[in-house]
Amino acid sequence: MIFTETKLKGVYVIAPEFIEDERGFFARLWTPEEFSGRGLNPRLVQANISYNHKKGTLRGMHFQVSPHEEAKLVRCTRGSLYDVALDIRPDSPTYLQWEAVELTEENRLMFYVPEGFAHGYQTLEDDTEIFYQMSELYHPESARGLRWDDPKLALRWPLPVSVISQRDTQFELL
Numbered sequence: 001m002i003f004t005e006t007k008l009k010g011v012y013v014i015a016p017e018f019i020e021d022e023r024g025f026f027a028r029l030w031t032p033e034e035f036s037g038r039g040l041n042p043r044l045v046q047a048n049i050s051y052n053h054k055k056g057t058l059r060g061m062h063f064q065v066s067p068h069e070e071a072k073l074v075r076c077t078r079g080s081l082y083d084v085a086l087d088i089r090p091d092s093p094t095y096l097q098w099e100a101v102e103l104t105e106e107n108r109l110m111f112y113v114p115e116g117f118a119h120g121y122q123t124l125e126d127d128t129e130i131f132y133q134m135s136e137l138y139h140p141e142s143a144r145g146l147r148w149d150d151p152k153l154a155l156r157w158p159l160p161v162s163v164i165s166q167r168d169t170q171f172e173l174l
Helices: 032-036
Strands: 002-005 012-015 019-021 024-026 046-052 058-064 072-078 080-087 098-104 110-113 117-123 128-134 143-145
Touching: 058 080, 072 080, 072 098, 072 117, 080 110, 080 128, 098 110
Parallel strands: none
Antiparallel strands: 002 012, 012 110, 019 024, 046 128, 058 117, 058 143, 072 110, 072 128, 080 098, 080 117
């Protein structure tokens, strides 16, 4: 795997290294040693799949608070999405800064979002499917969110929002 750290410490874009032959290719997508060797959380306890019917669907910005903070490893398995990590660590030099990456079924990239970050995405195609793994189980009592359209965050989404949950529209502004 090829790990590329973004401007936000601990947030990585990860590309598989392909071994190709006449059959196709093979690539590793996960080894705990490669993650822990870079100081990333190697614990994976939950895997999720998210299917989205419509282009422009927005989910986010979600996170869990202590003691259930979570890291996420996100990959697009069908379609494409614009994936966003937002630094919400108050003592971080990059507090409230964000990074985005386009994940597609063709580029096969992964996005590592560590603890202390809010996460969200917008689909760029109809019928987009996302597979993501988490370092912590879902705990509803620790689930929080930030408004996707908060002017203070200045998140730039590539498309008009076509679908969003009522919950995501009701998070408070900073």
